[in-house]
Amino acid sequence: MNSDEFENKILASKKSIGSGRKIHCRCEPVVDVYSVKLNTNSSESCDVYGDINLFDMKGDSNTCMLYRRQANQPQVIPPNHGYLRLQGPRKVPPLDKPFIAMDIREKTTGKSIVEGSTRLIKSIDNDDDVFEQFGKVSISSDGSGASATVDYLALRYAVFAAVRIDLLDSNADEVYDKPEDDDDDEDEEDKDEEEVLEVYGKVTANFSLYSTEEVYRVSLFDCSDESNMMELVVLGTDLSLSRSLLVVPPYSPLVIEVDLTDAANDDALIVNDSVSFEPDNLGYNQKFIKGSNGVDV
Numbered sequence: 001m002n003s004d005e006f007e008n009k010i011l012a013s014k015k016s017i018g019s020g021r022k023i024h025c026r027c028e029p030v031v032d033v034y035s036v037k038l039n040t041n042s043s044e045s046c047d048v049y050g051d052i053n054l055f056d057m058k059g060d061s062n063t064c065m066l067y068r069r070q071a072n073q074p075q076v077i078p079p080n081h082g083y084l085r086l087q088g089p090r091k092v093p094p095l096d097k098p099f100i101a102m103d104i105r106e107k108t109t110g111k112s113i114v115e116g117s118t119r120l121i122k123s124i125d126n127d128d129d130v131f132e133q134f135g136k137v138s139i140s141s142d143g144s145g146a147s148a149t150v151d152y153l154a155l156r157y158a159v160f161a162a163v164r165i166d167l168l169d170s171n172a173d174e175v176y177d178k179p180e181d182d183d184d185d186e187d188e189e190d191k192d193e194e195e196v197l198e199v200y201g202k203v204t205a206n207f208s209l210y211s212t213e214e215v216y217r218v219s220l221f222d223c224s225d226e227s228n229m230m231e232l233v234v235l236g237t238d239l240s241l242s243r244s245l246l247v248v249p250p251y252s253p254l255v256i257e258v259d260l261t262d263a264a265n266d267d268a269l270i271v272n273d274s275v276s277f278e279p280d281n282l283g284y285n286q287k288f289i290k291g292s293n294g295v296d297v
Contacts, residue, residue: 037148164238258271265293
């Protein structure tokens with residue numbers, strides 16, 4: 001599916017919701033950090049680690065982790081700049097006065113190259129009656145020469161969506177309703193027979209914005225076909241997503257686009273398709289994609 005076909009699909013879904021029945025959702029104003037670009041100003045690549053958190057000035061209990069790496073598991077940043085691989089949020093952040101704080105360190109020296117915090121502006125903080133507002137802030141430290149650029153989207157009306165993607169054996173009996181097995185001994189015996197997929201590809205979450213009708217994309221999974229980047233997934237379990245909790249406007253469908261390949265099976269295509277979910281507060285919705293080579297999603 002090319003990009004033009006995909007945009008037509010999601011926009012058509014949006015219009016069908018808007019022109020059909022009314023959808024009632026409980027919403028709230030939310031800010032969503034979708035990228036953090038680290039500018040190292042170095043001609044060489046560097047290994048970094050550290051923390052990035054969202055927090056509320058009204059209380060530390062609302063702290064929400066966006067990025068966390070230990071010194072023994074650093075991220076490699078290419079020369080000059082690169083994007084940090086965000087890992088959150090993984091819980092709903094009830095932020096009244098949202099701030100973002102970070103402490104990013106260089107592995108070799110252990111010293112901070114970017115440290116600080118700044119406020120993120122919510123859509124209701126302005127007098128303008130706008131549904132969506134993009135924002136950009138910068139954080140830097142004196143003396144390091146490095147800085148971080150934070151891009152975020154402020155939504156006046158938003159709902160949260162928790163996403164889980166399972167890779168299922170299409171040949172198994174009752175695979176979609178298989179109960180969990182509590183027999184630990186039996187599980188140990190079956191481990192040697194489990195099929196392990198070496199997964200690479202992309203998964204994105206997509207919705208359209210009200211003001212521009214542009215499609216907004218959030219990366220949930222992005223692994224290359226390099227051997228050290230593939231995700232090992234036991235067939236019948238879920239794919240490890242870089243982000244599972246999404247901020248979505250209630251006036252657009254959420255479209256999950258999945259393009260995955262199995263390197264362990266001679267680079268066989270697992271699936272290349274998408275599913276659409278209408279916004280609601282029901283709490284649970286499940287859809288299946290018929291995949292290729294005996295694997296469904």
